[in-house]
Amino acid sequence: MTVQYDSIGGSGLQFFGTVSASISHELKNVLAIINENAGLLEDLTFAARRGSPIDPDKLDRTVQNFSKQIHRADEILKNMNRFAHSVDQFESQIDLHDLVVLVANLAARKAAMGRISLATTAPAQPIHLTCNPFLLENLVWLCLELAIAATGAGRTLTLIPEKTASTILLHITGIDGLSETLPVPDETGFEAIRAALGATMTTDPAGHTLTLHLA
Incomplete structure (x- = not known):
């Protein structure tokens, strides 16, 4: 692939x-949840200094909440670190499932705003391909945006990597409002990114599935 980073211009930024x-x-x-729990600890400390017994259950819940949020932040x-480093190399070998999991994690908040869940299914064997990881992340993200926009609340979108004898595919299933053609806004740079990766996209409305053909 000889396409340079500036080919995606504003879209990548x-x-x-x-x-x-x-x-x-x-x-x-x-941080807001941690701050709230810090306030609860202050209340418990203040009460203890006044001679009131500390409720061990309340203290334990507060500590558990701290641990949960620390793990979440981690x-x-x-x-964020993995995503930031995806621009380090113009071309590298990537594990498709790992990349899909990363993009699904990054898009989880956007999906949740529409009350949609995201899930991934691991292939039986690792699927590797050599490409620009940042461009592929961008393309998968744009496909997820299209899928989320076409999907009703309460649904789950599942991302499924697949390797056949002749190609590497990424299916996004569960799109209940899928049509034969999806409107792709020009300003997203979708077509430029797709062309840079040599990818194609097909839709299967009956199967509620959008498929990226990657190699």
Whole structure:
């Protein structure tokens, strides 16, 4: 692949900015919950200093909430780190399932805003391909945006990597409002990214499935 980073121009920057903003919102939510639990600890400390017995169950719940949010923040930052490093190399060998899991994690907040869940299914054997990881993340993200927009609340979208004898595929299933053609806004840079990766997209309305043909 000889396409340079500037071929995606503003689209790549918009994608990076959108994901960064989503991550910052998630971290702010974590900090808000930690701050709330810090207030509960202050209340318990104040009560203890006045001679009131400390409720061990309440203290344990507060500590568990701290641990839960610390773990959540750690996972968010791990995803952020992996995403940020995806621009380190113009071309590298990637594990498709690992990349799909990362993008699904990054898009989980966006999906949740529409009361939609995201799930992934691991292939029986690892699927590797050589490409620009950032461009592929961007393409999968844009496909998820299309799928989320066409899916009703309460549904689950499942991302399924597949390797056949002749090609590598990524299916997104569970799109209940899927049509033969999906409207792709020009400003997303979808076509430029798709062409850069040599990918094609097909839809199966009866099977509620969008498929990316990657290689």
